[in-house]
Amino acid sequence: MRPAPSTIVKTYPPRGPMQQYRFAESTAFDCFRCGQAKKSKLITVYCENWSRRLCNGCYGRLLSIYEIKAGTAPDDERADALAAALSGMVDEDDVRQAEKLFRASEERAARLSPEALRFISTAEYVAGTLEADPQLEWSPAVICLCKAVETELVLRIIKPLAFLISREDLSADRQDKELVRVAAFCADTSRKPPEVGAFAHFLQTVIHSKQRRENSVLVRGFLKLLASWPGSQWLLQPDGLHAALSLLTTKFRNPAAHTDELSRQDYSACREHVIGTEGTLWMLLVTTEPRR
Numbered sequence: 001m002r003p004a005p006s007t008i009v010k011t012y013p014p015r016g017p018m019q020q021y022r023f024a025e026s027t028a029f030d031c032f033r034c035g036q037a038k039k040s041k042l043i044t045v046y047c048e049n050w051s052r053r054l055c056n057g058c059y060g061r062l063l064s065i066y067e068i069k070a071g072t073a074p075d076d077e078r079a080d081a082l083a084a085a086l087s088g089m090v091d092e093d094d095v096r097q098a099e100k101l102f103r104a105s106e107e108r109a110a111r112l113s114p115e116a117l118r119f120i121s122t123a124e125y126v127a128g129t130l131e132a133d134p135q136l137e138w139s140p141a142v143i144c145l146c147k148a149v150e151t152e153l154v155l156r157i158i159k160p161l162a163f164l165i166s167r168e169d170l171s172a173d174r175q176d177k178e179l180v181r182v183a184a185f186c187a188d189t190s191r192k193p194p195e196v197g198a199f200a201h202f203l204q205t206v207i208h209s210k211q212r213r214e215n216s217v218l219v220r221g222f223l224k225l226l227a228s229w230p231g232s233q234w235l236l237q238p239d240g241l242h243a244a245l246s247l248l249t250t251k252f253r254n255p256a257a258h259t260d261e262l263s264r265q266d267y268s269a270c271r272e273h274v275i276g277t278e279g280t281l282w283m284l285l286v287t288t289e290p291r292r
Contacts, residue, residue, distance in 0.1 A: 015063055017261065018054065020044045031055040033062075065140060076195045106275070111285050112148075113155050119148035120275065127267055138267050139256040145267075145274045146196065146253040149245070149281055154193045156288040157225070157235075162186040165221035173218040178205040183218050196253065200245035207238055234287045241287075244280040248273060 012020040021043055028039045032052045044059040046052040054062070099121035109117060123144035130138060165186055173183035181198040185191050194202070205212060205219075212219045226232040234240040252270040256262055274280050 017047045018044050018059060018062060019048070020059070029053045031058055033058040076197070108282055108285065112281065113151060115155075116148040116151040116281070119144040119151060123148075123267075123271075127264075127271075130264065138262040138264065141267055142252050142256040142262055142270045145270050146248055146256070149248060149274055149284070150196045152281060152284050153196065153199060153245075156284060158182065158185065158193050158199065159189070161222055161225050162189050164225050165217065168217045168221065170217055173216055176212075176216070178202070178209070179212070179216060179218055186218060186221075196245050197249040200242055200249060203235075203242040203245070207236060207242060228290060229288050231287045231289060234283060241280075241284070244273070244283070248280065 007024040008021050009024050010022040012022075023041050023043065026039050026041050027043060028037065029043060030036070031038055031054055032046065033054055034057070036055065038055040040056065042056060044054040044056070046054055046062075099117060109120075112120070123141045126141045126144075127138075130141070161182075162185060170183045170187045173179045174187060176183070179202060181194040182202045185193050206222060209219075213223065226235055229235075248270075252266070252273070255266075272279065275282070
């Protein structure tokens, strides 16, 4: 039953889990998302639950997320757009406070790049403001954890690889469909770096292709880079970095970039995978340590 204090004069088409109604008179309500008292003729209801009414500002923010998720852009582009959208929705002071709390609880966080740390802090802050029920906002929080891994992956492996082979001829590797995404960036670092899924595919090729290990300039350079890190064995194990990135992509990032509504449980599982006791980020740190 709709607890409508005045006459509904217009019902708008649903947009994802949200639907707007226009009343004949201005109606007072508390926005369930931001908690502020509002008064308007135009009210949005979330998931057909009239106790979950949204103000126009929160409706606009959630709508921008839904439109990205419902779009037809590639997963990589949607992931970037969601991360950017979330960054624009949170207060800088709140994120800084979340960063302080994360630093205090994780000494290892001091070894992360500022970019990765910001993605994690944003995710942690947003997660702390959400309810346990599944709702659309959990997707950008999950995306931020995925972007933290991607950021460290680029800084610790992909860019050093590009620097190491900067004078090599990568023309053959750029024609190889299994290597082209990584080869193209290494040949021209002004390009966008490969995303986690593309690098996971590159790793799979390195692990299983004996021929490319012998003939590919890119793959030989990658193996040379790993030889300078004493703990790098995990990076080449089938159940190591490749498995971690594949799981991150298929179970978390791709669903978050689509119209799936992720829950607190999804976020918790992604958080454990990324920054749990043996999380992907921490494994990435210890396996790319140079020889002392």
